Amino acid sequence: MRHCFGVDIGGTTVKIGFFAQDGTLIDKWEIKSRTENGGENILPDITKSLNDYLTEKNLDKKRMMGIGVGIPGPVNKQGIVQQTANLGWGYKNIKAEFEELSGMKVRVENDANVAALGEMWKGGGDGYGNLVLITLGTGVGGGILVGGEAVVGEHGGGGEIGHMQVNPYEKEVCGCGRRGCLEQYASATGIARLTRRRLEKDDSPSTLRGGEISAKTVFDAMKEGDVVATEVVEEFGSYLGKAIETIAVIIDPHIVVIGGGVSKAGEILLDYVKKNFRKEAFFANKELKFSLAKLGNDAGIYGAAKLFIN
Amino acid sequence: MRHCFGVDIGGTTVKIGFFAQDGTLIDKWEIKSRTENGGENILPDITKSLNDYLTEKNLDKKRMMGIGVGIPGPVNKQGIVQQTANLGWGYKNIKAEFEELSGMKVRVENDANVAALGEMWKGGGDGYGNLVLITLGTGVGGGILVGGEAVVGEHGGGGEIGHMQVNPYEKEVCGCGRRGCLEQYASATGIARLTRRRLEKDDSPSTLRGGEISAKTVFDAMKEGDVVATEVVEEFGSYLGKAIETIAVIIDPHIVVIGGGVSKAGEILLDYVKKNFRKEAFFANKELKFSLAKLGNDAGIYGAAKLFIN
Secondary structure, eight states, X not given: OOEEEEEEEOSSEEEEEEEETTSOEEXXXXXXXXXXXXXXXXXXXXXXXXXXXXXXXXXXXXXXEEEEEEESSOOOXXXXXXXXXXXXXXXXXXXXXXXXHHSXXXXXXXXXXXXXXXXXXXXXXXXXXXXXXXXXXXXXXXXXXXXXXXXXXXXXXXXXXXXOBOOTTOOSBOTTSOBSBTHHHHSHHHHHHHHHHHHHHOOOOXXXXXXXXXXXXXXXXXXXXXXXXXXXXHHHHHHHHHHHHHHHHHHOOSEEEEESGGGGGOHHHHXXXXXXXXXXXXXXXXTOEEEEOOSGXXXXXXXXXXXTOO | OOEEEEEXXXXXXXXXXEEETTSOEEEEEEEEOOOHHHHTTHHHHHHHHHHXXXXXXXXXXXXXXXXXXXXXXXXXXXXXXXXXXXXXXXXXXHHHHHHHHHSSOEEEEEHHHHHHHHHXXXXXXXXXXXXXXXXXXXXXXXXXXXXXXXXXXXXXOTTOGGGOBOOTTOOSXXXXXXBSBTHHHHSHHHXXXXXXXXXXXXXXXXXXXXXXXXXXXXXXXXXXTOHHHHHHHHHHHHHHHHHHHHHHHHHOXXXXXXXXXXXXXXXXXXXXXXXXXHHHOOGGGTTOEEEEOOSGGGHHHHHHHHTTXX
C-alpha cells in the first residue's frame, strides 16, 4: 500500500491529511500558517511537519505518491500563482519550490476546486463528475468539475460564482467593486445585510429585532416561524436559485453541493434553494440534483489527496 | 496520409467534408436531409454518399480514420440521442447504427459543440482550448470548450446560453416558455423584436420606419448613423455583454467567438459587445478575448472531422 498527503493551505492554519492509496484518511493534523515576511515560512514549515511524520511512522519518502495541495487563490496548470494575498505570497512557483523542498511530487490547485474534488469523491457529491460546489461562508466561493476535472479557467478565475451579477438594481457595492453580486445576498454577511435591510423597511414584529443578526440567528428564527426571517430566507433562496439556474444552462451539471458555514442550517436551506431553482429552470436542467456538503473542513485535504489517487 | 469525414447533419441539408489527417479540407458537398418517416433515410443516404465518394476516388475504407458527426440536439457521450426533433428522430443509438451501416468508426457530438471545435481549430478561435462559441441566428446557440473538450453536460444541455435569463422584468414569453432569455434580445428575431418595441415607444425619426426590420437592416441603419438603430444595437450589446460577463465568472474562458447570421454585421458588432462586457467585468476576466467566427457554414464539418484528428 502506498500513501500520499493532502494539504489545504489557509490564511490561519494549514490542514494536513495522510491518506492510503485506497482513499482512507489515516491521520490528520494542523499547523499554523505563518504569513508574515511574504509567507516565506509556509512551505518550509509544512515540509518539516511532513518529514517529522514520516520519520515518526518510519515511512520511506520514496514510496510516497506525492503531496496534493490546495491554495486560497487562482493557480495555473503549472502550479504557479501570481499573488495569494491571504498567504502573503506574490509570484511563486509553488510546485517547483515545494518539490525541491520536500523531495516528493507535488500537484497544486485552487482550494475551492480541491474542495469540490473532495466532495465529489467522499462527500455530498456521490461520485458525480459534473459537479458544482457552492461554499456559503463569509463570502461565496465555488468549485466546478466537468468530467471529474476542475474548471480552472484561463486566468485561474473559473468558479468565481460569488461574483455572478444577480441583481442589476443593487445600490450597495460588493467587495469586488461591482454591484449586485451573488455574494451580497447568499453569504453569511449577505444574509445579515438582507435582514437588516428588511428590518429597517417597516415595523413588522420579529424576534430578530435588538438581537445579534447572523445567518445562524436568521435561519433559527425562520425555523421558529418568524415571518420576517422567513421572508429573508425566501429572498436568499431566490437569488441563489436563480444563480444556479444560470450555471445550469451553461454547463448542465449533475449535482450542486452546498457547503460553508451557512449550510449548517441544514436541509431546510436546500428546500428554499430547490424551490426557487425549479420555479423557472430550463427544461433540460429540471433533473439537477442538490446536496449538502458532508466533509466540512476536511473537504480540502480529501480533494488535495485526490490529485494523486485515481 | 490517412483521411476522415466530417458530417454536419442539419434539418434541411447534410454537409459533408473529406479531410486529410493534417486537417486539410480536400472536398465538400451537400445532400438533402430526408426527415420524413422518422428520418429513417438520413443515415443510409449519408452512407451511400460516402461510399460513392470512396469508390470514385478509389480509396480503401479500411484506411479511413472514421466519421465525425454533428447532430442538431443533445447527444450523450455514448452517441445516443433521446430525441432530435429537427431530424424526425426519437431514441437512436447513432454511433452504433452508423458504424454498422458504414463500416467505419463513428464519433457523434452536438452540432454547436462541433462548430466550437471547428472554430477553435481552424477559425476565429486561434487554437484556444478554453473557448465559447455564441451563434446568433434565428435563435441563440452556444458551444463551450474547456481544455479543448466540449462541455456536453449531464443531460446534453451544456452551452444552452440562449436560455440564460438576462432580464427578470421581461413580459413576453420565449420559445422555451420562460421569460427574459438572452435569445429574446440577441438573436436575429430578438433584434427585430427590440427594434419594433423601440419604434412603437415614441415618434423618433428612423429610416427603419415602414421598411423591412431585420438584424441586417438594423445594423445597416446603425452604420448610417440612425439614432434609433444605434439605441437598439446598444441594448443588444448590453444584454449580450452581460451574459458573457456571467459566463466568464463561471468558466473563465480565453476567447469568445461570435458567429451565426447576425455576426455578418462585422467588427462593429464586436465593439458594442466588448464595450458592454468590459464596463462591468470581474477583474479576473478583463483580458477575455473576442473574435468573429471565420468558418461560416463549414464550422460543423471542420469540428466533426476534428473528433478524429489530434
